[in-house]
Amino acid sequence: MERSETRRVAGTIKLLEMMRFQAESCGGRCLRLAYAALGVWLLALVPAFYWFGADGIGAATVSAVVCLIPGCLVFWLVAAASPPNAQVRAVVLGTGLRVASGLAGAFVMHNVLALAPKNYVVWLTIFYLVTLLVETCLIMPARVRSG
Numbered sequence: 023m024e025r026s027e028t029r030r031v032a033g034t035i036k037l038l039e040m041m042r043f044q045a046e047s048c049g050g051r052c053l054r055l056a057y058a059a060l061g062v063w064l065l066a067l068v069p070a071f072y073w074f075g076a077d078g079i080g081a082a083t084v085s086a087v088v089c090l091i092p093g094c095l096v097f098w099l100v101a102a103a104s105p106p107n108a109q110v111r112a113v114v115l116g117t118g119l120r121v122a123s124g125l126a127g128a129f130v131m132h133n134v135l136a137l138a139p140k141n142y143v144v145w146l147t148i149f150y151l152v153t154l155l156v157e158t159c160l161i162m163p164a165r166v167r168s169g
Contacts, residue, residue, distance in 0.1 A: 048101040051160045052094040058156040059086045062149060074141045081137050085145035088127030089153040092119035100161055116157060124150055 063086045070078030096116030103112055124146050131142040 048094075048097045051097040051100075051157075054160060055093045055097070055153060055156050056090060059090045059149065059153060062086070062152050066145065066148065070145065074138070077135075077137050077141055078145075080135060081131055081142040082145040082149075084127055084131055084135070085142065085149040088123050088146070089120060089149040092116060092123045093153045093157045095119055096157055096161070112161065117154070120150060120154065 063082055066082045067079060070082045072078075074081065093116065096112050096119065099112040099115060100108065128139075128142060128146060131137045132139065
């Protein structure tokens, strides 16, 4: 019985190591962030169309892309950084990138697409918060998140 327990523990450790590798790779993180953004975008389609018509879907789409790009850039920065405080710096830089990207997206939606501010502010806020939450969870080591 002790031997099977050892095998089970070894199998669990191997599985956790494989999962950690996927979660810590830049591509794996970007893919997970993209899945989260896609999920929120799919959930936003009905209310966006109900409240704002086709303009609402356009605003939700632009907002998703505008928040996804800086998140993937942060994952690349984290993967490229090596000092112990690099993750913290990457998160702070990522917040700045996301704010700049959000402002650029708002500028485009307001001045180029001529969307109403009450339309795009809603979707930018939702996507900003969701992608920031997912990005932070993917960057922080599991031991920090679990307390």
